[in-house]
Amino acid sequence: MSPHRPAGARTRRAGAAPYLFLAPAMVLFALFTALPIGYTAYLSLRRTKVSGLGLGKGARKEVFVGLANYATALGDGELWAGWLRVLGYGALVLVVMLGLALLFALLLDTLHVRFARFSRAAIFLPYAVPGVAASLLWGFLYLPGVSPVNDALSALGARVDLLGAGTVTFSMANVAVWGGVGFNMLVLYTTLRAVPREYYEAARIDGASETQIALRIKVPIVTPAIILTTVFSIIATVQVFTEPMTLRPLTNTISTTWSPLMKVYRDAFVTGDLYSAAATAVVIAAISVVLSFGFLRVVRDRAFGEGR
Amino acid sequence: MGTRRLSAVAAVALAAALAAGCSGGTAGETASPAASAGAPARPVKLTYWTWVPNMDKIVQSWNAAHPDIQVTVSKQAGGDDAAAKFLTAAKAGNPPDLVQAEYQMLPSFVAADAVADIKAEAGPAKAEFGEGVWSLVTLGTDAVYAIPQDSGPMMFYYRRDLFDKYGLKVPTTWDEYAATARALHEKNPKVLLGAFSSKDPGSFAGLAQQAGARWWSIDGEAWKVAIADEPTLRVAGYWGGLVKEGVIGDKPYFTPEWNKALNDGTQLSWISAVWAPGVLASNAPDGKGKWAVAPLPQWNASEPHTGFWGGSSTAVAATSPSRQAAVRFATWLNTDPQAVALLAGQGAVYPASVKGQAALSKDPDYFADRPGFWKTAAEIGATARGFTFGPNVNVTYNAFKDAFGKAIQDRSDFAAAVRAMQDATVADMRKSGFQIVP
Structure with missing residues (x-):
């Protein structure tokens, strides 16, 4: 080590202060992020072993099982079926939510200020509603027996069960879109407001229409922000839990393992198998890392200019 | 402005999370203020997790009479979540001293070594309870794992006025029930006689018990799992047929x-249990005075039976340092005439204690116009039969x-669904290493 660092002594003296400042963050990180992750990984390699009837003292002990829990998790068709459902749901949410967010941001950027302020607040408001409350609210609107939406639809002659097998994914995506558009719009809108107005002036002098300005100037400028919101949304989608969990008691169409995270919850807290839950959680984390970084890799050059 | 609001939202969420994290209670730290005055130097302090309404008031009368044993009630949400919470707390090493345990969850608690065998202290209480309900707390072994609190014999609730309107008779057999459902559907397709719920395994278990199912049993040192037995398949096939025909609801x-x-x-x-008046009163307030109660329709009219839906017991945590005091309290709560009267009156539970059931006199408000609710309940309850629950009911449910x-x-096919329950249960037990009779 030392041959590479001729000025080692001085670096160390200067190094004490930064570490001191970093310490609180590092301690918190270690305690509340690194430690639980480590414990999860540890649990995922273990399992309870019961002997005989499993009743009474000492009938149950924890043993090391290596990667057996991972083998079970990866071999479970229900987990992959869950991924497929989430993939369909996620594609829907991502496209519609980010599409609407971009559209609203562009519109607001061209609107008169007072109207823009009101619309911005109105579109953002649902984001402040907690997910469980939003899901319950929408759930009541979906339930055929009590739903005004349904009454309106059947008055028009359409009989749709909004929680039916074919529609439930759309209904759930709708909740997520309703709650998420505002936040993403705000991120994009803020980026747009930071763009110097001279660009647009120049474009207008060159004879560009508003649509052309939007598509050829604004969209390319906010691309990094779009990518950021996409990554956030991918992560949120992979972890979808609140909406299906809250809507589940209302319908036969959502199983207890509808999304991968619901399976983790079921294993850990319903069927009491923390070890399988830990293994599945690690698998989910790995997949979301791959998805997020994979997406970033694909779009990196485009998003962040010349790359390296 | 938007960003400021955003950070405000974040701050509130963070504060809530911190508060929730901090209040994730250490058992036994809250002292009742009444305890210090006039009591011996160090009263035993017990914590009790329960979701019986007004339990804090019931416990007050114990605390007033027993300065040496002070009980603090911690109100729980109930249901599966409460069981998961208790198991997690026990695993983490800080469970409450006493916990409300639903009969079907008790074996899971025992298998997780989370509740104590209280045979030595609770043995004398046996005489207060019927044979069937007592077997639910012994799991058919020599041990005693809890003291029964309430029971839920299943009964048939119906709208008297609408039965008259459509000219229906109260069905006494399941064949009649099916015929009634079809007849009603023909008269008015917009109304339904009943429904089959996929979210209430407890109800299905009770219907299977009525038909004579025995999902689990203990054979020496091994479990016998027979969820897909003949009675259960018969019950499943029956309801599957009605759902397929569309003559009952499926929501x-x-x-x-x-x-x-x-x-x-x-x-x-509604095919429900003895606790239904409470549910009806809060969920169907307009129906007050219009409902009546009858025994469940029967498979064999000459041999009437019913099953149990719900019911719970009071168990003592395996690690509780004050087991004797805890059992004393649990015995008082569930057998003392004054306590049981409070349980029934304030807590709205149907007591498991035989004397407690006999002492019930005031009919539920919802059925005030039809006197004799408790007499009917006692008659129906006498025909109830249950079965031993296994160590992983949560997986089955x-x-x-x-x-x-x-x-x-x-x-x-509903029969295939029953087989899926059997397979999931057996697979889970095998994975954990339980001995299973093939």
């Missing part, structure tokens, strides 16, 4: 939609929800 119980159906008379009857949800959705 889950306890949703706003279901409440509305009970309240406005779209659903004419979860499999019920998924398999029956799917079967209803696909209009497929």
Whole structure:
């Protein structure tokens, strides 16, 4: 080590202060992020072993099982079926939510200020509603027996069960879109407001229409922000839990393992198998890392200019 | 402005999370203020997790009379979540001293070594309870794992006025029930006699018990799992047929939609248990005075039976340092005439204690116009039969929800759903290493 660092002594003296400042963050990180992750990984390699009837003292002990829990998790068709459902749901949410967010941001950027302020607040408001409350609210609107939406639809002659097998994914995506558009719009809108107005002036002098300005100037400028919101949304989608969990008691169409995270919850807290839950959680984390970084890799050059 | 609001939201969320994290209670730290005055230097302090309404008031009368044993009630949400919370707390090493344990969850608690064998202290209480309910707390072994609190014999509730309106008779056999459902559907397709819920495994277990099912039993040092036995398959096939025909409902119980159906008379009857008046009073307030109660329809009219839906016991945590005091309290709560009267009156539970049941006199408000509710309940309860629950009921019940949800959705065979329950249960037990009789 030392041959590479001729000025080692001085670096160390200067190094004490930064570490001191970093310490609180590092301690918190270690305690509340690194430690639980480590414990999860540890649990995922273990399992309870019961002997005989499993009743009474000492009938149950924890043993090391290596990667057996991972083998079970990866071999479970229900987990992959869950991924497929989430993939369909996620594609829907991502496209519609980010599409609407971009559209609203562009519109607001061209609107008169007072109207823009009101619309911005109105579109953002649902984001402040907690997910469980939003899901319950929408759930009541979906339930055929009590739903005004349904009454309106059947008055028009359409009989749709909004929680039916074919529609439930759309209904759930709708909740997520309703709650998420505002936040993403705000991120994009803020980026747009930071763009110097001279660009647009120049474009207008060159004879560009508003649509052309939007598509050829604004969209390319906010691309990094779009990518950021996409990554956030991918992560949120992979972890979808609140909406299906809250809507589940209302319908036969959502199983207890509808999304991968619901399976983790079921294993850990319903069927009491923390070890399988830990293994599945690690698998989910790995997949979301791959998805997020994979997406970033694909779009990196485009998003962040010349790359390296 | 938007950003500021955003950070405000974040701050509130963070504060809430911190508060929730901090209050994740250490058992036994809260002292009742009444304890210090006039009591011996160090009263035993017990914590008690329960979701019986007004339990804090019931416990007050114990605390007043027993300065040496002070009980603090911690109100729980109830249901599966409460069981998961207790198991997690026990695993983490800080469970409460006493916990409300539903009969079907007790074996899971025992298997997790989370509750104590209180045979030595609780043995004398046996005489206070019927044979059937006592076997639910011994699991058919020599040990005693809890003291029974309430029981839930199943009964048939129906809208008297609407039965008259449509000219229906109260069905006494399941064949009659099916015929009634069809007849009603023909008269008015917009109303239904009843429903089958995929979210209530406890109800299905009770119906299977009525038919004579024995999902688990203990054979020496091994478990016998027979969820897909003949009675259960018969019950499943029966309901599957009615759902497929479309003459009964297939939506889950306890949703706003279901409440509305009970309240406005779209659903004419409900197969429920002795605790139904409480549910009806809050979920179907408009029906007050219009409902009546009868025994469940029977498979064999000459041999009437019913099953249990719900019911719970009071168990003592395996690690509780004050086991004797805890058992003393649990015995008082569930057998002392004054305590049981409070349980029934304030807590709205149907006591498991035989004397407690006999002492019930004031009819539930909802049935005030039809005197004799408790007499009917006692007669029906006398025909109830249950079965021993296994060590992983949570797995079985979860499999019920998924398999029956799917079967209803696909209009497929209910028998296959029962087999899925059996397979999931056995697979889970094998994975854990339980001995199973093939």
